Amino acid sequence: MPKEQGRKMIAQNRKARHDYQVDDTYEAGLVLVGTEVKSLRAGRATLTDGFAEIHDGEAFLHGVHIPEYAQGTWTNHEPRRVRKLLLNRHEIDKIESKVNERGFTLIPLALYFKDGRAKVELGLARGRKTYDKRHAIAERQANREKQQALGRRLKGHE
Numbered sequence: 001m002p003k004e005q006g007r008k009m010i011a012q013n014r015k016a017r018h019d020y021q022v023d024d025t026y027e028a029g030l031v032l033v034g035t036e037v038k039s040l041r042a043g044r045a046t047l048t049d050g051f052a053e054i055h056d057g058e059a060f061l062h063g064v065h066i067p068e069y070a071q072g073t074w075t076n077h078e079p080r081r082v083r084k085l086l087l088n089r090h091e092i093d094k095i096e097s098k099v100n101e102r103g104f105t106l107i108p109l110a111l112y113f114k115d116g117r118a119k120v121e122l123g124l125a126r127g128r129k130t131y132d133k134r135h136a137i138a139e140r141q142a143n144r145e146k147q148q149a150l151g152r153r154l155k156g157h158e
Contacts, residue, residue, distance in 0.1 A: 008113040010040050013047040016107050018133060020125035025109065026095065028052075028059065029086030030118045035069040035076050040118055042069075045111050052085060052106035052122055054096040059085035061120065064108060085120065098124060 016022070032040070039045075050064040061083045068076045087095075098104045103126060110121040128136070 005115060009110065010043055010113065010118075011045040011047050011111045013050070013107065013109050015048065016109055016123060016125070018136075019128060020105070020107060020123065021128055022109070022123040022125045023104070024098075024124040026087065026091055026122045026124070027114075028120050028122055030061070030120055031084040031086065032118055033075075036066050037118065038071075039066050039069045040111070040113070047108045047111060050108045052108065054092060054099060054106075057089075057092060057096075059087050059092055059095070059106075061085055061108065064111070064120075085122075095122075095124060102126075 044067050046065040050061060052059055052061050054060075063080060064083065065079050067079055095106060099106060104124050105127065107123050107125050108120050109123045112119055112121070
């Protein structure tokens with residue numbers, strides 16, 4: 001069987017970029033059991049309540065829901081179990097220092113297969129206040145209108 005190539009998206013946390021200001025992103029591997037991998041290959045996972053935590057020099061993913069595998073037997077996994085993340089020591093130290101001193105949090109942004117291996121994209125983020133969210137929406141809307149006006153002008157409609 002040929003080896004899998006490229007990136008296959010499983011789940012994305014779209015709301016995270018709205019609720020948080022993402023400053024930096026990291027790619028981490030996941031320690032999974034067999035039925036979790038089969039469930040992910042079926043494209044089933046939810047990242048909405050997930051977060052990551054550094055504890056004793058190791059990174060762990062909490063609150064990510066990977067449903068039980070339909071054809072699994074007694075070997076099935078717990079859907080919301082804590083999963084270990086695979087990161088370099090340098091990355092873990094860097095993340096831990098930022099999370100501890102500056103009020104950042106570590107949230108999963110995407111879950112995908114990269115060359116056949118399950119990966120999670122983590123965002124080092126700071127929570128947004130309600131007025132920040134409104135400001136970001138207004139800014140996006142203004143940029144969209146600006147691009148539309150520029151497009152109309154280039155086409156000669158104005």
